[in-house]
Amino acid sequence: MAKLFIAVACAIFLAAGCNNVPVVSLTGSDGKTRLTFELEEGGLPTYSLFYSDTVVIRNGRLGVVMADDDFSGNLTLDSVSGPVEVNDNYTLLYGKTKKASYNARQMVVHLSNSYGKNMNIVFRLSDQGLAFCYDFPGAPGENKFIIEEKSTFSFPEETVAWIQPRAASKSGWNQTNPSYEENYLMEELLSDLDADTNGYVFPALFRTGNCWVNLTESWPDRNYCGSHLDLIVGTNELSIAFPEPTEGYTNSVVYPRSTLPWQTPWRIITIGSTPGVIAESTHGTDLALPPEEGDFSYVRPGRAAWSWALMKDGSVNYEEQRRFISYASEMGWEYCLIDVNWDRTIGWEKIGELAKLAENKNVGLILWYNSAGDWNTVTYHPKDRLLTHELREEEFSRLESLGIKGIKVDFFGGDGQSMMDYYKDILEDAHRHRLVVNCHGSTLPRGVQRTWPNLVSMEAIRGFEFATFDQSTADLVPSKATMLAYTRNAFDPMDFTPVCFTEYDNYERVTGNGAELAMAVLFLSGVQHYAETPQGMATVPDYVREMMSEIPVSWDETRFIDGYPGSHIVMARRSGEEWYIAGVNAEKEPLRLVFPAPIHTAGTWTVVTDGETLRSFSTSTVTADAEGKITVEVRPNGGFVMTCKNQLNNL
Numbered sequence: 001m002a003k004l005f006i007a008v009a010c011a012i013f014l015a016a017g018c019n020n021v022p023v024v025s026l027t028g029s030d031g032k033t034r035l036t037f038e039l040e041e042g043g044l045p046t047y048s049l050f051y052s053d054t055v056v057i058r059n060g061r062l063g064v065v066m067a068d069d070d071f072s073g074n075l076t077l078d079s080v081s082g083p084v085e086v087n088d089n090y091t092l093l094y095g096k097t098k099k100a101s102y103n104a105r106q107m108v109v110h111l112s113n114s115y116g117k118n119m120n121i122v123f124r125l126s127d128q129g130l131a132f133c134y135d136f137p138g139a140p141g142e143n144k145f146i147i148e149e150k151s152t153f154s155f156p157e158e159t160v161a162w163i164q165p166r167a168a169s170k171s172g173w174n175q176t177n178p179s180y181e182e183n184y185l186m187e188e189l190l191s192d193l194d195a196d197t198n199g200y201v202f203p204a205l206f207r208t209g210n211c212w213v214n215l216t217e218s219w220p221d222r223n224y225c226g227s228h229l230d231l232i233v234g235t236n237e238l239s240i241a242f243p244e245p246t247e248g249y250t251n252s253v254v255y256p257r258s259t260l261p262w263q264t265p266w267r268i269i270t271i272g273s274t275p276g277v278i279a280e281s282t283h284g285t286d287l288a289l290p291p292e293e294g295d296f297s298y299v300r301p302g303r304a305a306w307s308w309a310l311m312k313d314g315s316v317n318y319e320e321q322r323r324f325i326s327y328a329s330e331m332g333w334e335y336c337l338i339d340v341n342w343d344r345t346i347g348w349e350k351i352g353e354l355a356k357l358a359e360n361k362n363v364g365l366i367l368w369y370n371s372a373g374d375w376n377t378v379t380y381h382p383k384d385r386l387l388t389h390e391l392r393e394e395e396f397s398r399l400e401s402l403g404i405k406g407i408k409v410d411f412f413g414g415d416g417q418s419m420m421d422y423y424k425d426i427l428e429d430a431h432r433h434r435l436v437v438n439c440h441g442s443t444l445p446r447g448v449q450r451t452w453p454n455l456v457s458m459e460a461i462r463g464f465e466f467a468t469f470d471q472s473t474a475d476l477v478p479s480k481a482t483m484l485a486y487t488r489n490a491f492d493p494m495d496f497t498p499v500c501f502t503e504y505d506n507y508e509r510v511t512g513n514g515a516e517l518a519m520a521v522l523f524l525s526g527v528q529h530y531a532e533t534p535q536g537m538a539t540v541p542d543y544v545r546e547m548m549s550e551i552p553v554s555w556d557e558t559r560f561i562d563g564y565p566g567s568h569i570v571m572a573r574r575s576g577e578e579w580y581i582a583g584v585n586a587e588k589e590p591l592r593l594v595f596p597a598p599i600h601t602a603g604t605w606t607v608v609t610d611g612e613t614l615r616s617f618s619t620s621t622v623t624a625d626a627e628g629k630i631t632v633e634v635r636p637n638g639g640f641v642m643t644c645k646n647q648l649n650n651l
Helices: 275-280 318-331 348-360 389-402 417-432 471-481 513-522 542-550
Strands: 003-008 013-016 022-027 033-040 044-051 054-061 064-066 076-091 099-112 118-126 129-136 143-149 152-154 160-165 185-189 200-208 211-217 228-231 237-241 257-259 267-272 302-306 335-338 364-370 406-410 436-439 455-458 527-530 557-564 568-575 578-585 591-596 605-610 617-622 629-634 638-645
Touching: 022 076, 022 099, 022 118, 033 118, 033 129, 044 129, 044 267, 054 200, 054 211, 054 267, 211 275, 267 275, 275 557, 302 318, 318 335, 318 348, 318 542, 335 348, 348 364, 348 389, 389 417, 417 436, 436 527, 455 527, 471 513, 471 578, 513 542, 513 568, 513 578, 513 605, 513 617, 513 638, 542 605, 542 617, 557 578, 557 591, 568 591, 578 629, 605 629, 617 629, 629 638
Parallel strands: 302 335, 302 527, 335 364, 364 406, 406 436, 436 455
Antiparallel strands: 003 076, 013 022, 022 033, 033 044, 044 054, 054 152, 064 143, 076 099, 099 118, 118 129, 129 267, 143 257, 152 237, 160 185, 160 200, 200 211, 200 228, 211 267, 228 237, 557 568, 568 578, 578 638, 591 629, 605 617, 605 638
């Protein structure tokens, strides 16, 4: 359980603008981040955010419109409370670090509208950036409905974006959108983005001047919908947008509804002088709720064998799954996933036999489910088994009795408030039966893995499976691998299902084996599902199989070394006393990388990288030079992983 301490800090400066408009200013403890809040003419609430000498956000809008109250204009500043220091130290079961620390200055702006109704805006400013949310006091039990949120992010001209478009609800294959599986636009001028779309997805990355910015939000606690971004036509301004009316659980609420008192999800703006600040940051989980009460010791982060990635539906049979369970055991992996239609092609009795086999081999079974309902037309089974608490209790009790360790739930229906509640219902009920959960065809985690550690992953990415469906996606894998640490995978687990060392039918693979290996280190997921098959793994050198059996998914420390989104990336991660450095080069030319070692060591680094061809490997050893720097050559669309024991003290 996290420990949260709040104490009084330094004073806020309350001044008058040029038109006697109240202006409130708050500066971060590092002196680089600065926030101003202002009521402009007509009582319009706005904010501006600065980092060093760079304007990050200029006059972004604030406020909400309720069904019976308007808090977007004609507001009066009643008072300002704070600032206070907010210090939160907590642990994570998996991801870029196990121990996280959040230190911010919080101030609360107390406002009233023309009808005397109250709204507070809570700001938290830290060295990592800004978070804000809306707080509505009032008589307990009073029902409120929000029909529009006015929050915007107004960037300077020439701002560029790495951002994912959002698909229309109930579009695509079997009406399965939105599933956050579109290809990212990379380094596009914000002003050139198409405003006439279905919007854009969190998290989004921006570069403005010498400052890098990530926008995301926290998970709604049963009182809000998931949101996304819309571009305001003819501007560099993005607004918060709500889901489409069809994105709810059957005949249930879509837009925000709650009783008072009511605090909305955090809008999170992470900033830094390099994209590496975002790659190292825990800002997205810093604003998440602490873990729910209960024992989560059953949650076992790890790796999984998975037949469907390359072998598709035909592999889901008893004999093939026996082989994959043995494969997982031989590799030292913790799980094996059995995918679609297992209830029909294998059956419950044989699943019980597979569960016993897996248990004897110290492998946990994960079983696939269709979330179903009326929000898609997918016919894969098991279907409609999770729709109510009663059904889930029946299904999860049966799974628990067989020794099943987790579920993968696919094809959710969007971001409406009732659909977000459906996710939480599944997590709550799964937790009672000691089941881990992986969500596919799903929304974004938004830090909820801190609150519910049994959520081990979510897809919400156009991952490896799509590279087996079309050439355009396969061509983008190297460049995508270089930017996900700052976007989709910046704060939350991502089930990209990486690592394939062999060719597959229909489409040409452009990613070198060194890059595939690097993704096992670069990509973060509580359970990392690997795409490679037993027969494919048998063709690679012993030193590669050994490394694949040892790469962890839970890290003690992460350091950004070098990179530019879409071009290349080098990251260092530590587990215990062992360091892994992984890199990918998405350029068309070889890349010579020279970078400082993350540790003082008198030892050597073992390097595994591409061989003479895309489908081969080579290995060597390197030592740091007199200045503590390492040199690595990386082929086009290639990559590397290097390891070293921490023999001396960390830097």
